[in-house]
Amino acid sequence: MEAALDQPSADTEPDSIDYQQVLEATLGDPFSSNNRIRVLRNGIEIFPPMLEAIRQARVSVELLTFIYWQGDIAEQFSQALTERARAGVRVRVILDAIGALKMPKALVEQMRSAGVDIVWFRPTVRWKLWELDNRTHRKVLVCDDRIAFTGGVGIAKEWEGDARDPNEWRDTHFQIEGPAVQGLQAAFIDNWVESGRAVRDDVARMARAQAPQPAGESRIRVMKTAAAVNWSPIATTFHVLLAMARHKVRITTAYFVPNAAMVKLLQETVQRGVDVQVLVPGPYHDHRVAQLAQEDEYVPLMKAGVRMWAYQPSMLHAKVVTVDDEVACVGSANFNQRSMSKDDEVALLILDETVLSELDRHFEEDCSRAEELRAEDFRRHGLFRKIKAKTMGLFRHQM
16 A cells, blocks of 8 residues: 555656657657768758769669659659669669659659669559558658668659748758668568568568668667558657657647647647647648648647747648657658558657757747747638638548
8 A cells, every 4th residue: 555655646747757768668669879860951951962872872772752743853863763773773662652643654664664663552443442541651762771861851843942932842851870771661661562562682681781880879769650540650659749748849740630639638738838839831831621621720729828830931841849859750740630540651759969959940940930820810710711621620530
């Protein structure tokens, strides 16, 4: 009885918290140490190192992407992949059959004729309608098993430039070196196998490979989630991050469509004294329907104390969550119901003070180019706008 009385109350906040210990205990799988992370902001910083890594590859290139559309950058990637394949490098590409529909057929033919092995992930089949709703939203590039990239960027002209105007989208991507590269490679292989391709060569190569060499001081946990119904580890991760927050939470997301449980958790997090701020797209949004659906939850969140910002210069496509200057969750997952329950995603949990400082600085800089949203502004919306928002809200689970 006395031992039971000595147990701390669940409502008691600890004086300090070991973020790695809590995350490993609640989510499983340990962090890998000795990684190096480079934060890349917007196409002007993102695409050059990706293309350089492809061009310098000597053994293998693996590209997995939801979006591969059109534009100069789409042609540059095709040319780089084609050249490496002709040079004898094993080049494999996975394209989501829905997300990459806009890709010019000429680029596909150019790569295939050079020996690039291309697969379409879950191609549309009329009698398999259920597969249309579950996509791979992952964005992964791995070169020579030693350098990898992931984040929010798509291969298309929309991501070129530096978010200076509506034609240049705002996004964040990450270059990874070290043991965590293996986790991103596993995300590629996961979708490769589902697409009906063999991995015998991969197994043989990895059996001969040396252990990854230390590259830096970052601790990373790679999380690949599979398309499911109603839930995924991404949702659990967001729940854990909010529950463990003690001081502040910063959420940058292209699509902010939380379900009722997540709205309640955000409200409770603020009520505990945590400073919660959310940055979402403003006037330039590639899915206006999704924007209307998410607006339905703005007022109750703002009334609870969540501060919300609308990015003004261009479409905001980044996906970054930071907690207490200690841990970041980045990758392909949005703070929406598709990422939390429907699509294949890949995310990194990062423990690195330098990276966290840079991401929080980016958040502040983005907010300086945003407008803070006010609950009273939404209350003044006309009846027709409110009806549209409520109607779109009925389809929130699809967004």
